[in-house]
Amino acid sequence: MKKAFKMPGFAIGFTMATVFVLAAFLSFFWTPYAVDGVDIANKLLAPSGTNWFGTDHLGRDIFSMVMVGARTSIAVAIVAVGIGVLLGVPLGLAAAARQGSLLDEVIMRGNDLIFAFPALLIAILITAVFGASAVNAIIAIGIFNIPVFARISRGAALSLWTRDFVLAARVAGKGRVRISFEHILPNITNLLIVQGTIQFSLGILAEAALSYIGLGAQIPTPSWGRMLADSQTMVSFAPHLAIFPGMAIIFTVLGLNLMGDALRDLFDPKQRRDRQ
Amino acid sequence: MKRILMGASALALIATGAMAANTSIVIGDQLEPPHLDPTAGAAGAIDNVVYANIYEGLTRFASDGSVIHGLAKSWDISDDGLTYTFTLQNGVKFHDGSDLTASDVLWSLNRARAEDSVNAQKTLFASIADVSAPDDTTVVVTLSAPNGNFLFNMAWGDAVILNEGDDTEALKTKPNGTGAFTFTNWVQGDSITLTRNENYWGEPAKLESATIKYISDPTAAFAAVMAGDVDAFPTFPAPENLAQFDADPRFSVIVGSTEGETILATNNKMPPFDNVKVREALAHAIDRNAIIDGAMFGYGTPIGTHFAPHNPAYLDLTPQSNYDPELARKLLVEAGYPDGFTTTLKLPPPSYARRGGEIIAAQLRAVGIETEVTNLEWGQWLEEVFKGKDFGLTIVSHTEPMDISIYADPDYYFQYGSPAFQTLMEELNTATDVATRFGLMQDAQRMIADDYVNGYLFQLAKTGVANADIRGLWENAPTQATDLTAVYWDH
Numbered sequence: 001m002k003k004a005f006k007m008p009g010f011a012i013g014f015t016m017a018t019v020f021v022l023a024a025f026l027s028f029f030w031t032p033y034a035v036d037g038v039d040i041a042n043k044l045l046a047p048s049g050t051n052w053f054g055t056d057h058l059g060r061d062i063f064s065m066v067m068v069g070a071r072t073s074i075a076v077a078i079v080a081v082g083i084g085v086l087l088g089v090p091l092g093l094a095a096a097a098r099q100g101s102l103l104d105e106v107i108m109r110g111n112d113l114i115f116a117f118p119a120l121l122i123a124i125l126i127t128a129v130f131g132a133s134a135v136n137a138i139i140a141i142g143i144f145n146i147p148v149f150a151r152i153s154r155g156a157a158l159s160l161w162t163r164d165f166v167l168a169a170r171v172a173g174k175g176r177v178r179i180s181f182e183h184i185l186p187n188i189t190n191l192l193i194v195q196g197t198i199q200f201s202l203g204i205l206a207e208a209a210l211s212y213i214g215l216g217a218q219i220p221t222p223s224w225g226r227m228l229a230d231s232q233t234m235v236s237f238a239p240h241l242a243i244f245p246g247m248a249i250i251f252t253v254l255g256l257n258l259m260g261d262a263l264r265d266l267f268d269p270k271q272r273r274d275r276q
Numbered sequence: 277m278k279r280i281l282m283g284a285s286a287l288a289l290i291a292t293g294a295m296a297a298n299t300s301i302v303i304g305d306q307l308e309p310p311h312l313d314p315t316a317g318a319a320g321a322i323d324n325v326v327y328a329n330i331y332e333g334l335t336r337f338a339s340d341g342s343v344i345h346g347l348a349k350s351w352d353i354s355d356d357g358l359t360y361t362f363t364l365q366n367g368v369k370f371h372d373g374s375d376l377t378a379s380d381v382l383w384s385l386n387r388a389r390a391e392d393s394v395n396a397q398k399t400l401f402a403s404i405a406d407v408s409a410p411d412d413t414t415v416v417v418t419l420s421a422p423n424g425n426f427l428f429n430m431a432w433g434d435a436v437i438l439n440e441g442d443d444t445e446a447l448k449t450k451p452n453g454t455g456a457f458t459f460t461n462w463v464q465g466d467s468i469t470l471t472r473n474e475n476y477w478g479e480p481a482k483l484e485s486a487t488i489k490y491i492s493d494p495t496a497a498f499a500a501v502m503a504g505d506v507d508a509f510p511t512f513p514a515p516e517n518l519a520q521f522d523a524d525p526r527f528s529v530i531v532g533s534t535e536g537e538t539i540l541a542t543n544n545k546m547p548p549f550d551n552v553k554v555r556e557a558l559a560h561a562i563d564r565n566a567i568i569d570g571a572m573f574g575y576g577t578p579i580g581t582h583f584a585p586h587n588p589a590y591l592d593l594t595p596q597s598n599y600d601p602e603l604a605r606k607l608l609v610e611a612g613y614p615d616g617f618t619t620t621l622k623l624p625p626p627s628y629a630r631r632g633g634e635i636i637a638a639q640l641r642a643v644g645i646e647t648e649v650t651n652l653e654w655g656q657w658l659e660e661v662f663k664g665k666d667f668g669l670t671i672v673s674h675t676e677p678m679d680i681s682i683y684a685d686p687d688y689y690f691q692y693g694s695p696a697f698q699t700l701m702e703e704l705n706t707a708t709d710v711a712t713r714f715g716l717m718q719d720a721q722r723m724i725a726d727d728y729v730n731g732y733l734f735q736l737a738k739t740g741v742a743n744a745d746i747r748g749l750w751e752n753a754p755t756q757a758t759d760l761t762a763v764y765w766d767h
Contacts, residue, residue: 038638040570057516058570058634132651219634219649220641232495233514 004266013258020252024070033061035068036220044238054240057230062240065222066248072134072223073252076216077203079138081196084145089192091146092153093184097176099158108154111147119144120209127215134217141206145199152195156188190267194260201256208249224249298765299484301746303758304497304506306513307654308465308490311448314433315388318396320675320756323433325468325488327757330371331436331453334362334381334415335427341586341677341754343431347376347454348415357422357708362415368477370439371451371458378409383440385417399681400429403705424708428678433755456481456761466490470760482748482764494627501527501741508742510749510758514627515573521741530740532752533586536673537579538628540636540731543667545691549619553611555728558669559597561604561643562636568734571631576734581721582680585735586752589717593725597732604643616644619668623649624657628736629671636671636731662689673736677755680720683729692729 004010032052039059047054053062095107123140130136157180160166169179210216211225219226224245231241309321314331328336336346348362368376387393389401405420419426429435438444439452451459456478457470467489472481489506491497494514500506501521510530512518521527540562548554568576577585580593608616623633630651637647647669652660661667667689674682684701686693700723704716725732738753748762 036638036641038566038570038635040566040635043570058631058638214651218651220637233498234516236498236517237520 004262007262007266009258010262010266013255013260013262016251016255017259018255020070020248020255021074023067024074027064027067027071031061031064031067033064035060035064035222044234044241046238047240053244054238056227056241057234057238060222062227062244065227066224066244069222069224069227069245070248070252072211072217072221073204073207073249076134076138076141076207077200080141080145080203080206081199083139083142084149084199085192085196088146088149089153089185092150092155093157093180095150096154096157096161096184097180099161107150111150114144114147120206123206123210124213124215127210132215132218134221134223137207137210137216140210141203145203148195148199149192152191153188156191157184160184160187190263194264194267197256197260197263201253201260204249204252204256298767299482300486301483301507301760301763301765302487302489302505303760304489304491304500304509305758306490306492306497306511308492312451312459312462312468313444313448314436315384315438316394316396316444316448323756324758325470326436326451326453326455327433327755328455328759328761329457329470329486330451330455330459331433331438332455333430333432333436335431337431337677337754337757339750339752339754339759341752343427346431347381347437351427357424358419360417360419360426362417364413364415365477366413368454369475370454371473372439374439376437376439376454377412378415379412380440381415381437382407382409384437385435387438387444388435395434397432397434397676400432400435421706422708423705424710424713425678425705431755432677433757457486460485479761481761483760486760486763488758504743508740508746508749510738510740510742511753512739512741515575515737515739518573518575518739518741526744527741528744528746530738530742530749530751531575532738532740532750533577533584534673534675534736534738534753535584535677535679535755536675536736536753537582537584537679538576538632538671538673538733538736539582540733541661541667541670541672541690542730543665543669543690544729545665546668548611548613548617549668551611552728553607554613556597557604557607557611557643558640558645558731559604559728560600560607561640561645562597562731562733563599563639564594564733565599566639567632567635570635571628572734572737575737575739576628577737579732579735581725581732582674582683582730583717583721584677587678589714589721591718591721593721594732596725597728601639601643608644613644616646618646618648621647621649621669621671622657622661622667623651623671624654625651626673628673632671632733636669665689665691669731671733675736675753675756680717680724683720683724690730692724692727694723694727697723 042055043057043059045051045055051061056062091107095104098104126140127136166179166183169183207216208225211223212229216225217223227245228242235242305324307321309325310319311317312322312326314322314326332346334346334348335343338344347365347368349365350363352361364378370376385407388395389404403419403421403423404417406418408416410416442452456473456476458473460469460471462468467487470486472484491500497509497513498517501509518529522529542549542555544550564578568574578594579585580597583590621633621637623629633649637649640647661670681701682688683692684698700716700720707713707716742749745766747764747766750759
């Protein structure tokens with residue numbers, strides 16, 4: 001970990017992402033103003049000492065909304081990545097453990113099938129059929145994380161299965177399932193962390209996109225995407241409505257990507273040399 | 277570079293020169309009609325294209341809402357108020373070349389009031405007992421009871437005259453009317469083009485052609501007007517942008533009244549809204565001015581009942597349902613909901629509904645009523661709310677003129693239909709004396725306000741924007757229409 005912080009990319013990315021995670025966490029206990037408080041008399045105020053990011057078209061404090069919006073984005077992204085890891089990794093390990101078997105074929109061709117669909121389109125379909133809500137957005141985004149993790153863990157696991165320590169474990173009489181979890185999984189964790197960081201930032205973007213078209217978290221829950229959508233007709237005379245949620249998305253996603261890149265460099269020195 | 281710039285300014289000069297002889301217009305509208313037969317559909321978007329432009333009725337609305345002569349040159353009303361004798365205008369031809377005769381009127385009215393009629397407003401024709409055509413230019417309509425509203429009813433887009441024997445299925449995509457514009461082309465999903473009718477019986481249109489372009493997204497609408505791609509947007513969807521248009525000398529902002537009573541429609545049959553105390557609490561929980569300010573940026577007039585404020589019979593009943601959250605909480609306790617309750621709030625696309633919905637949800641939350649908000653497209657709204665009656669609350673603007681009679685229908689989506697109100701409407705339908713009619717209309721307004729049938733929010737304003745050189749657009753919207761017959765460019 002110490003090594004990681006010596007890399008400027010990681011330090012910057014980590015700081016950017018942490019700011020928003022802390023803001024999201026803090027929003028559970030405190031926001032400067034209530035986010036469901038409509039106060040028409042104070043609508044469209046410019047940023048000031050009392051409202052740091054100004055107020056929106058219904059007089060709500062944008063700083064508070066960005067804070068709670070961070071919570072929405074991060075919650076959706078965490079659970080969506082979680083779905084991908086919890087379902088995708090075991091599937092990938094199973095496929096690798098039985099390489100070439102029918103099970104491997106079924107899992108990997110199933111993955112290909114999901115990969116073949118445009119993710120956002122299916123997310124729109126799911127939310128259109130089952131109703132727009134944050135939960136459905138999570139499921140929709142989560143489903144598309146499954147093949148990502150399945151494929152990456154299968155690929156990494158396959159190369160490990162040929163290694164001597166795995167052979168030793170097999171000779172010792174351990175079963176394939178046990179080997180997968182005791183010997184393979186710990187050795188691909190680094191890879192999963194890197195991929196998880198990238199998927200996390202993609203999840204935040206997907207949530208923002210779904211909310212933007214009205215299929216993510218529903219009112220009154222603030223979300224960055226919907227704040228952008230609401231501000232659309234007012235950008236020309238109240239740009240702060242779009243700037244702050246837009247910056248929040250950029251900073252979080254950029255931060256996570258910087259972190260992911262730095263972690264990859266750290267865990268995989270070979271690749272780093274290749275790039276240099 | 278200099279040469280290019282000079283070239284550009286030369287081009288600009290040529291362009292301005294060409295504009296001086298401008299005889300065409302591009303009108304922007306938000307909703308595309310499902311088809312173009314106003315006698316077979318309720319969609320206001322149909323009338324926005326065809327009313328007064330393509331189709332005409334015996335009478336018609338003027339911009340101020342008064343009823344004037346249409347295809348009927350004159351009429352005689354018998355002393356008992358039961359027989360209307362219409363004389364038709366001379367030399368009226370349908371766009372396909374056939375002459376308008378009294379038998380076309382007979383056929384159109386009989387089709388509209390028939391058992392199997394597909395007309396969306398059959399009640400307009402309910403009082404007709406018989407129609408006859410003694411000669412080619414005379415139509416005699418006999419009513420079963422006097423109806424003070426009959427000439428008004430005949431001015432609706434649903435009462436226009438079609439050519440006898442036309443294939444009504446074909447009319448849906450190729451209308452054949454008598455109006456000052458003929459239908460030219462419909463590019464589905466994009467635009468409808470109209471061309472001046474050179475054989476028009478009355479004063480011909482000043483424009484040679486008109487295109488109605490469909491832009492559903494408010495941001496795109498704003499960009500299209502700013503860029504000059506659209507010359508006028510008679511009902512501009514984003515009131516927040518009007519100030520910018522107003523400040524720009526290239527545009528004029530046209531603000532007028534509409535017949536749109538915007539209401540928080542309440543499902544009167546669904547508990548807890550079947551309890552009048554709950555509905556009364558709802559009425560006091562809502563701050564109309566905040567909704568007008570927040571959702572419509574100040575455009576709109578508060579209403580306290582389902583009636584247009586510019587109508588002479590209007591009663592201002594807003595004080596009866598003033599904003600009083602304390603009283604609302606007290607009423608909820610009396611009604612047996614001390615902790616409030618949860619209901620659904622289903623919102624169609626217009627910003628008065630979506631934005632108004634957010635404000636109302638916050639106001640209701642303040643008195644303990646939680647709402648599950650769902651955003652619906654118009655099709656879903658019609659299916660779930662209007663037909664399916666599967667809703668607790670919804671926000672919608674009723675844009676038909678003088679439509680208080682919808683409260684008499686117990687099957688109408690908010691399911692009120694009190695017998696006392698039905699009796700009142702029957703009395704109103706047969707009354708011809710103006711003073712009596714006003715009295716009955718005011719009784720009706722009071723009755724629905726006393727029963728707190730719906731939450732009455734505001735009268736929708738007509739907020740249009742047009743190129744500053746365009747003249748003759750309707751300021752008000754007495755009915756859904758984009759009357760282009762008097763529109764011209766003034767350079």
